[in-house]
Amino acid sequence: MSEILSFNNVSFSYTPEVKDARKAVQNVSFTINEGEWISIVGHNGSGKSTMVKIISGLLFPQEGEVHVMKNVLTEENLWETRTQIGMVFQNPDNQFVGATVQDDVAFALENNGVPHEEMVKRVHTSLKQVNMDSFLNHEPHHLSGGQKQRVAIAGALAMRPKILILDEATAMLDPQGRAEVLNTVQELREETRLTVLSITHDVEEALLADRILFMNDGKKYAEGSPQEVFSLGDKLVEFGLELPFAMRMTKLLKANGVSLIGEHMTEEELVNDLWTSNFNK
Template sequence: MNEILSLRDVTYSYTPEEPETRKALDQISFSVNDGEWIAIVGHNGSGKSTMAKLMNGLLFPQGGEVRVLGETLNEENLWDIRSQMGMVFQNPDNQFVGATVQDDVAFALENNGIPFEDMVVRVHESLSQVKMEKFLNSEPHHLSGGQKQRVAIAGALALKPRILILDEATSMLDPQGREEVLSTVHRLREETHLTVLSITHDLEEALLADRILVMNAGRKYAEGTPAEIFSRGEELVALGLDLPFALKMSNLLLTNGVSLKDTHMSEQELVKDIWTSNFNK
């Protein structure tokens, strides 16, 4: 698999003049392959958002390097590389600049000098990809939280990026809005081979990833598949993270003598196991 993004011994401190102050990121190294979905999880202050800013050049490392698409990210290639990356942030209301949905999606295209005819096509295509084409002329503040985030994703997709970064993009949404956004990203990844980095504290969201990177106090605490990471159980709880509902319920049922073949990370697997182990005999 081709490496599309990597951090190599990256260090960053918001107060570099104070050497004793804990670094926001301390000797972080990891890589992302083309088409992967990587979830970066950790409690507040663990370094997740600082990492997102370093990935797209809002900050530059004080030690180590960030490589994107085979190049070391620097001030000379920043805009070329950033054009290959889309970002969706925590609060959708802070991302809107247009009076209508189509104006908002077109904003970044206009800033990048895309010809008007191409811009119109891209706006329609990207809104169709997130199933928001019916809201072309709607005012953004009339949309639900999930719809707003889908429009934000459309704005990122209109630039045809190779990498999509979700920086706590579902943390302010209700369960329905979260499901709308995550199912949209999952489908887009399957259809377009989009590389996704999901920066989150929600381990339910992290279940969708191919690999999970756990951050703690500016350092990489653990890295592995969802099954490998969630097998750590109480270790994650001690770091201030919550376990997926299905895993907690599996453990509770086993503790109380309910027959299960295994612990489960998805509710569907848990329900199926309960049924086959206890009622389908």
Template sequence: MNEILSFNNVSFSYTPDIKDSRKAVDNVSFSINEGEWIAIVGHNGSGKSTLVKLVCGLLFPQDGEIRVMQNVLTEDNLWETRSSIGMVFQNPDNQFVGATVQDDVAFALENNGVPFEDMVERVHLSLKQVKMDNFLNHEPHHLSGGQKQRVAIAGALAMRPKLLILDESTSMLDPQGREEVLQTVQTLRDEIGLTVLSITHDVEEALLADRILFMNAGKKYAEGTPQEIFALGDKLVEFGLELPFATRMTNLLQSEGVQLVGQHMTEEELVNDLWTSNFNK
């Protein structure tokens, strides 16, 4: 598999001149391969936001190296590297610059000198990919939160990125909007093999990832599948991470003497176990 992004012993401090100051990112290593979905989770101040700034070249590591598309990220190749990364941010209302949906998706393409015919094709294709092609001439402020984020994803897709970064992009949405965005990302992964890096507090979103990186105090505390990470249980709670609803409910039922087999990540797993273990006798 092609490696899209790698951190190799990366460290960064906002106060490097102060002796023994805590590093925002402390000797972190991980990699993302093409087509993977990696979620980075952790409490406020754990280093998640700094990691994103390092990926985008807003900050550069004081130690270690970052590779994007297997090339070391430097100031010389910064703009070329950024063109291969799409970003969707937390607040959908802060991302729009166009008077209509299609104007907004076309904005970055136009700034990058994409020919008009190619630009029109990309705008229509990317909006179709996120199921917003019927909203071409709608004004963005009339859209729901979930629709706005889907348009933001379309804007990123139009640039044909190798990596899509979701930076807390569902945290300000209602449950329906969150479901719309996450379903869109899942579909894009299945259809075009999109590579995704999501920064999130939402454990239900993290469950969708192939791997989770759990950050604590600037360090990579743990890395593994969602099942491996959430099996850490109370240790994650101690560091400020909420367990999935199904896992918390499983623990509560087991404490009340209900017979269940192991832990559960999803409500469907829990319901099936309840049915099998207790009612289908």
């Protein structure tokens, strides 16, 4: 697969003039390939938000390099690089600027000088991709939380980005809204090979990723598949990360004498094991 984003020994401090100052990001390296879904997880202050700011060019590393589409991110190519990155933030209300859904999706396109006919085409296409094309003339603030985030995703998609960054994009949603957004992103990946970078506290969301980067105190503590990272178990809990519900329930059941074969990442795995081990004899 083709490399689309990488950190090479990246470090950043908000107080570089202070000797031995704590680094918000310290010597972090990783690579994301086209079409992957990567989740960055960690407690508050672990460096996740700083990494997003570095990727989007709001901050530049004091050490190391960031590569986007294999090009080093610099002040000279920043604006061109940003056209390759779509951002969806935690609170969709803070992103809306248009009076209607279609106005809002068209806003960035208009600012970037996209011709009117092309703009109309992209607005309709991107809203259809997130199943919001029947809401063209609705006022964004009257939508549900999940619908608002899907409109925000449509606005990002209309710019034809190579990478979609979800910065705690489901944190303020109820379970139904969260499911709507995550299902939409999964479908987009399957249809378009969109690369997704998810910054999240939600371990159930992180389980959807191909790989997880676990950050602690500005450093990359672990990297691997969800199974590999969450197999660290209590060590992650020690650093402030909650384990998936199925893993916690598995430990609780075993502690109370229920026979189970192994550890379980999902509720489906746990239910199947319970059925096989205890009810299908």
